[in-house]
Amino acid sequence: MNIRYALFGLTILTGFVFAVYQGWAQRPVSAQDAPPNMLRADFQSDYILMVAEAYGTDGDAQRAISQLGFLATDGEPYNPYGMASDALKFGEENGYSSRDLDLLLALQSGLLSFDPNFATAEP
Amino acid sequence: MIRTPERKPPLYLITGLVFGLVLGLVLAWLVWPVRVSSVGPSSLSGEDKEQYRLMVALAYAASGDMGRAQARLGLLGDADPVRALTSQAQTALANSATQREARALAGLAAELGSMLSSQQATLEAVNTPGSAEVGSPVDTAGEGARYSLESQQLICGAASDAPEVRVYLFNAENLPEAGVRMQLQSSEDQAELTTGNHPSEGPGYAEAEITPGEVYTLSIQDTEMMGAIQAAACQTAEGEPAWGSWQLIFHAIP
Numbered sequence: 498m499n500i501r502y503a504l505f506g507l508t509i510l511t512g513f514v515f516a517v518y519q520g521w522a523q524r525p526v527s528a529q530d531a532p533p534n535m536l537r538a539d540f541q542s543d544y545i546l547m548v549a550e551a552y553g554t555d556g557d558a559q560r561a562i563s564q565l566g567f568l569a570t571d572g573e574p575y576n577p578y579g580m581a582s583d584a585l586k587f588g589e590e591n592g593y594s595s596r597d598l599d600l601l602l603a604l605q606s607g608l609l610s611f612d613p614n615f616a617t618a619e620p
Numbered sequence: 621m622i623r624t625p626e627r628k629p630p631l632y633l634i635t636g637l638v639f640g641l642v643l644g645l646v647l648a649w650l651v652w653p654v655r656v657s658s659v660g661p662s663s664l665s666g667e668d669k670e671q672y673r674l675m676v677a678l679a680y681a682a683s684g685d686m687g688r689a690q691a692r693l694g695l696l697g698d699a700d701p702v703r704a705l706t707s708q709a710q711t712a713l714a715n716s717a718t719q720r721e722a723r724a725l726a727g728l729a730a731e732l733g734s735m736l737s738s739q740q741a742t743l744e745a746v747n748t749p750g751s752a753e754v755g756s757p758v759d760t761a762g763e764g765a766r767y768s769l770e771s772q773q774l775i776c777g778a779a780s781d782a783p784e785v786r787v788y789l790f791n792a793e794n795l796p797e798a799g800v801r802m803q804l805q806s807s808e809d810q811a812e813l814t815t816g817n818h819p820s821e822g823p824g825y826a827e828a829e830i831t832p833g834e835v836y837t838l839s840i841q842d843t844e845m846m847g848a849i850q851a852a853a854c855q856t857a858e859g860e861p862a863w864g865s866w867q868l869i870f871h872a873i874p
Contacts, residue, residue, distance in 0.1 A: 520648020
């Protein structure tokens with residue numbers, strides 16, 4: 498009888514371990530409709546580079562700040578200057594071209610001179 | 621008579637396994653699902669994808685870098701990126717506050733659509749033997765020509781390259797010859813070339829883009845040298861279909 502209980506417990510444990518492995522490692526819940534602040538660091542930096550490219554043409558810092566709010570958590574304050582600085586650092590460490598680094602630098606400078614106050618992401 | 625004990629299937633083991641599986645999956649998927657901390661743009665919601673797509677279009681409007689725009693749009697995982705851009709442009713067009721955005725989206729949609737159509741045409745040309753066979757240029761230099769053709773070759777560059785005619789001229793001393801005027805002419809198109817306008821390729825170099833489907837003749841200093849020049853499809857080293865460029869090398873006749 499004791500052996501039967503032990504075997505019963507062992508099969509439960511086996512099933513449990515297998516299911517947890519499947520559920521976490523093999524078939525995790527999909528990340529659909531993820532918020533933008535969960536984008537991988539390189540995608541976030543590329544998004545900021547896009548903002549910098551647009552800013553390089555129109556020079557509109559207010560628009561750039563609003564566009565950077567995309568990467569912020571809804572309703573939370575965010576620091577556009579810090580975002581541009583982070584992207585610049587990421588670009589320097591990951592071999593962005595000098596043209597791209599110049600664009601990010603221009604965005605960073607533009608944000609500093611425009612308004613150092615933090616913005617708030619629209620909920 | 622001896623009765624052998626009846627062997628029952630170990631149902632309790634199957635029950636235990638199923639119980640463990642259900643418990644594990646509930647835990648892994650519902651109670652403590654994996655926290656996704658870094659996703660790609662394809663995992664964004666529809667609204668966020670629109671903002672990402674808009675930034676791609678605005679960045680393209682600023683830089684004109686189609687390769688980069690295409691790569692960025694690819695991250696969104698749209699089945700038809702041109703349709704997604706067009707549809708978003710139409711929505712933006714309806715709002716007077718987003719006309720700039722609408723123009724950027726529509727511009728990228730048009731350019732991308734045109735590029736994809738061209739790539740498709742090239743793909744068909746490369747993959748359908750005989751459907752668009754293009755011969756090599758023909759040496760038509762007659763008497764009085766100052767130059768003779770030394771070699772002609774179809775160069776296959778990148779898939780995004782436009783078809784071109786690239787001419788290298790050398791004088792009788794085998795030195796690149798700058799400032800020589802040439803004409804590239806078809807029934808619909810005409811281009812003037814002068815060697816030396818592309819210093820990075822050397823003083824004896826000149827190039828001109830050609831239109832697929834057109835048949836061109838090349839004249840050097842008003843003397844016809846080559847005929848039947850047409851854009852020809854080829855495959856890049858990576859196996860992608862592309863338009864090749866005709867490289868023509870001429871030497872002056874001593």
